[in-house]
Amino acid sequence: MKARVHVMLKDGVLDPQGAAVQHALGSLGFEGVENVRQGKVIELDLADGTSEDTIAQMCEKLLANMVIESYRVEVL
């Protein structure tokens, strides 16, 4: 089985990289880009039957820093 983990900075945590991308899109002439948030996508190939709880532990112990980031798991 495969799982895809999306890691994003929590709402309210300033994302300077997202702000730089937003600025660059504006410089290219794209109008109306009101906000950009940049995150990470991590794909995991897992043994069949790996529980959602185990995947959540992987996220909370390593893949995301729960102080500043939140995560979302997509089981594919």
Add this chain to the structure above:
Amino acid sequence: MRAAVIVFPGSNCDRDMAVALKAAGADVTMVWHKDADLPDVDLVAVPGGFSFGDYLRCGAIAAQSPICKGVVAHVERGGYALGVCNGFQVLTETGLLPGALMRNAGLKFICKTVGLNVVTSESAFTEGYSAGDTVDFPVAHHDGNYTIDAEGLARLHGEDRVAFTYGDNPNGSIDDIAGILSENRRVLGMMPHPERAVDNGHGGTDGQALFRGLLGQLTNA
């Protein structure tokens, strides 16, 4: 005083740290990250540089290394620990210090000497200074933008655990925070490098008081 300096693949301030500790009078052992057992020491120093390519997040992989379990156990027994730069990032990733270090607000790597305010002298690390002193230490980091939630920030201030603040905030850190202490005041994490300000050849010696103070406190303990 006996001190251990942890060496990760990518550490580059480990020898500077050892020199600074030895100059202050410590007996220093270098410890490779794969060693599961930490020698019996009073202080563990986690140096600056990089660790494991800083993949995922700075310090995240290092925090899972065998030696870091030893560092956590050392601190839980009441041992002292000093984390500088990447070492500060590692200590936040292990949970020994609260908060996190994000990409600098200006997105650029910053390498320069900065002025710091000593906020508290109430710790073994800062007792060689007086609160309100200003010191000059070099910084060299890309991810030194300290952040913590409002509740954690209020605790740090309320418990007098902010050790150093920047005079002119270079990286966007919340409330200009450059270094913080643990609840028991025996763990200090800071982005600026006191070990690079201990010799006239460094261009300044403001860091000497930190190492001498530490030696004085731990040798008498």
